Amino acid sequence: MHFSVHKKIRLGFFIAFTVIIAASVFSYLVAKNLLDNAGRLNHAIEVSKRLEVITRQLKEAEAAIRGYNLTKDSTFLDPSMAERSNRIEREYQLLRKITADNPLQQRHLDTLRRLLVIKYQQLKLGGEKSAQLNQLSSVKEGERSMDLIDSKVRDMIRIEEGLVQEKSELFHFFAVMWVPMIFISSLVAIIIGIYSYITLTREFRLQLYIESRMKSYQRDLQQNISLLNKTNQELEQFAYVASHDLQEPLRKISTFSDRLQMKYKEQLPPDASQLIERMVSAVARMRVLINDLLIFSRAGRITPESITQVDMNQLLQEVLSDLEVTLEEKNALVKYDQLPVIEGSDTSFHQLFQNLLANSIKFASPDRRLEIQIHHQLLTGKELGMAKESQWEDTFCRISLEDNGIGFDQAYAERIFLIFQRLHGISEYTGTGIGLAICKKIVDSHNGFIQAYGIPNEGATFVVTLPLKQKQAHPDPKA
Incomplete structure (x- = not known):
């Protein structure tokens, strides 16, 4: 099936445009995954940071209580357990806020809340003098409670790391595909551009050739029109002159035949009179024909x-x-x-x-x-x-x-x-x-x-x- 040059160029540009759109969409997906990956990484770092602050505050509070129990120095209890609890609570609320879009992490935070409440009670009792009688049991309970909290914190960190890993794998997939896609789209665009340039150049040269031929044809046509106009003028002049020149012999024939009939009508035999009548009739028809020819030559000659x-x-x-x-x-x-x-x-x-x-x-x-x-x-x-x-x-x-x-x-x-x-x-x-x-x-x-x-x-x-x-x-x- 034959395609015109315009259809080929239109098809080529359509393919190039489609490839560019596909590459743009793919680039958008790569950029979006990169941003999502960076956002998820920042989110994981933020969660890990808050969890680290909570565990550090708990461990510092626990160390302060143990120091106080060993040295009886009240400076270990500054800041107080209440202040330390408030700091931990603030970090916990921030964790609640930044993990609001993750139901699994919210459930882990609920569990962490219960463990923190238990730990708060242990720290509060550990800071009271009456609790010094049973120090060994308090230390063991505190260690068990802290182990549970550490375990829960590790679970939450693993979830964040898993999400980061999932985003990284998806980004890696798009990143691997992105380079070939850009290369292929660029190659296709270059090929189509070269093809379009060659085709348009060929078309332009053909157009110049056609225009030169058209100008030549126009010159020839103008010359032929001028020649035809001159010929028509000569023909009209010839027809007009010929018609008028024919009128004079017809008038003479008509005049002489009338005189012949009037002067010698009685002397002419019947056959001669009949011939004269036929001649007069032919002259009349000839005169009508000439007049009609003159009318036809002038018919349709209109001016603005x-x-x-x-x-x-x-x-x-x-x-x-x-x-x-x-x-x-x-x-x-x-x-x-x-x-x-x-x-x-x-x-x-x-x-x-x-x-x-x-x-x-x-x-x-x-x-x-x-x-x-x-x-x-x-x-x-x-x-x-x-x-x-x-x-x-x-x-x-x-x-x-x-x-x-x-x-x-x-x-x-x-x-x-x-x-x-x-x-x-x-x-x-x-x-x-x-x-x-x-x-x-x-x-x-x-x-x-x-x-x-x-x-x-x-x-x-x-x-x-x-x-x-x-x-x-x-x-x-x-x-």
């Missing part, structure tokens, strides 16, 4: 200055007024909606609808009254389905002109918009086959669309779709 707000209702009424005579001859009925205002060339729109209506009148069915219905619908470019993506937000007006004439086969729907294309012979219907080609040229010049739909012997529908606003630049009339 010719673009105005066209009231389509008023324009349609003017077209119907121009076709009033032919509509009455066909006894035609025209129905139309209230059309919107559309930007465009008033003259071109007039010619567009006049040709479409004239086409419906020409191909009216002889078996029924001609009916023409004109409807419209406003759509966005996206709803239209034919507009470019840049025109999806623009508003279009779809105007449908439907008649009940002779119709046509849908297979010829595209052909009828080509110049000189006729579906019927000249003997059946007059015309040069240019009218609908002019309509298409006008619609195209206004950035619109035109389609035709027909059913033989039932009628035809022409759909003209025009944007309400002309946003694109209009072609130069000389182009």
